[in-house]
Amino acid sequence: MHRDDLPLKDQAENICPRPDRMADQATWPMAAAIYPASVWACQSPDQALAILNGDADGYVYQRDRHPNADMLAEKCCGLHHSERSVITSSGMAAMSAALLSQVERGDHVVASSRLYGRSLTLLDAEASRLGIETSVVDTCDLAAVRDACHAKTRLIVAETISNPVLRVADIAGLANVARQCGAKLLIDNTFATPVLCRPRDLGADLVMESISKMMNGHSDVMLGVLCGQIADWQRVPLVVSAWGLASSPFDCWLATRGLATLPLRFERAADNAMQVARFLESHPSVKSVDYPGLESHPDHDLARQQFGDRFGSMVTFHLAGGREAATSLIQAVAQVPFSPSLGEVSTTLSHPESTSHRGHTPDELHAQGIDGGTIRLSVGVETIDFIVNALKRLASGG
Numbered sequence: 001m002h003r004d005d006l007p008l009k010d011q012a013e014n015i016c017p018r019p020d021r022m023a024d025q026a027t028w029p030m031a032a033a034i035y036p037a038s039v040w041a042c043q044s045p046d047q048a049l050a051i052l053n054g055d056a057d058g059y060v061y062q063r064d065r066h067p068n069a070d071m072l073a074e075k076c077c078g079l080h081h082s083e084r085s086v087i088t089s090s091g092m093a094a095m096s097a098a099l100l101s102q103v104e105r106g107d108h109v110v111a112s113s114r115l116y117g118r119s120l121t122l123l124d125a126e127a128s129r130l131g132i133e134t135s136v137v138d139t140c141d142l143a144a145v146r147d148a149c150h151a152k153t154r155l156i157v158a159e160t161i162s163n164p165v166l167r168v169a170d171i172a173g174l175a176n177v178a179r180q181c182g183a184k185l186l187i188d189n190t191f192a193t194p195v196l197c198r199p200r201d202l203g204a205d206l207v208m209e210s211i212s213k214m215m216n217g218h219s220d221v222m223l224g225v226l227c228g229q230i231a232d233w234q235r236v237p238l239v240v241s242a243w244g245l246a247s248s249p250f251d252c253w254l255a256t257r258g259l260a261t262l263p264l265r266f267e268r269a270a271d272n273a274m275q276v277a278r279f280l281e282s283h284p285s286v287k288s289v290d291y292p293g294l295e296s297h298p299d300h301d302l303a304r305q306q307f308g309d310r311f312g313s314m315v316t317f318h319l320a321g322g323r324e325a326a327t328s329l330i331q332a333v334a335q336v337p338f339s340p341s342l343g344e345v346s347t348t349l350s351h352p353e354s355t356s357h358r359g360h361t362p363d364e365l366h367a368q369g370i371d372g373g374t375i376r377l378s379v380g381v382e383t384i385d386f387i388v389n390a391l392k393r394l395a396s397g398g
């Protein structure tokens with residue numbers, strides 16, 4: 001019986017937010033639908049069983065699968081030339097999914113010493129509680145990576161571009177080492193995005209992105225994605241469902257919308273970043289600038305070979321005046337918010353010593369090229385004049 005055929009009293013007392021089935025329409029919507037349903041109705045026990053076992057296509061429970069995640073995952077598969085993608089509740093959930101699906105108790109992981117702080121905590125401190133041993137090495141040194149590998153090594157983890165001094169990973173080189181050692185290579189591509197680099201084309205087995213950053217680009221979503229090949233995917237769906245790493249439909253819908261402008265946002269931000277790097281290089285208060293597009297960067301040639309003629313949207317610089325100069329700059333440059341994330345449409349800055357690298361000892365900070373005067377810019381899509389004018393206050397600020 002149709003709702004309208006019910007007596008008025010029943011209609012009022014049985015208000016159900018489930019829409020009636022949409023009649024066939026001659027036209028179709030220009031925006032994707034959001035499916036917030038946590039659970040779907042099934043036709044029969046046989047059908048439910050087949051879908052839940054993964055033997056038939058369909059949806060039953062949101063934590064296992066939902067249409068908004070599928071739509072976003074399909075786009076990520078295309079962007080990263082992958083056979084499989086899974087959307088997770090955060091970038092860290094994508095890293096967890098990679099670890100938990102590829103590695104077991106007694107296995108060994110080799111991780112870059114320059115990984116995102118929480119990734120290092122996960123792979124080093126947390127994984128060791130589960131009986132997984134991790135060696136932390138400088139992955140820019142391929143010989144050191146090879147030396148760290150042994151018979152139990154299953155996973156090598158590095159970032160395409162590291163934080164904050166923007167060292168570039170030799171992905172093809174690392175993939176070679178991984179193959180020789182019988183390990184998989186996982187690349188965190190968050191600072192590069194698939195517009196700059198597709199690690200799978202260079203030999204990486206698995207790629208992850210924090211969609212919370214430039215992939216979405218509007219500071220309103222927390223999501224991650226893991227991409228890979230069918231051969232490495234056996235445990236992934238179960239790990240994501242059982243460890244509770246799944247994504248929210250609304251976040252996936254927003255990120256699908258953000259992703260539509262990724263290439264435009266990226267090109268503009270990378271173009272701005274190159275000009276900002278050159279501006280800072282010539283600034284008297286600035287001791288040095290780290291940007292892979294500058295000839296002075298230690299990985300400039302590798303970056304050129306891997307990325308072509310653009311180098312991403314992140315620029316790091318070091319103020320001669322240390323922490324005090326950084327504090328006055330942050331107060332003077334009001335149009336560039338001190339906001340310790342990255343990849344937004346607007347230009348933001350971060351101060352690694354007090355945020356991302358706060359747990360490091362002075363020696364570790366020194367080894368990573370960080371001091372109190374280190375500022376990391378995430379360059380946005382404003383006009384270059386707006387950004388450079390904002391940064392000009394740097395002179396009066398310190």
Ligand SMILES: *Cc1c(COP(=O)(O)O)cnc(C)c1O
Binds near residue numbers: 090188
């Ligand atoms: C932010 C970030 C992550 C973690 O992503 P979340 O979405 O914040 O969980 C991992 N790697 C890098 C390089 C990041 O910048």
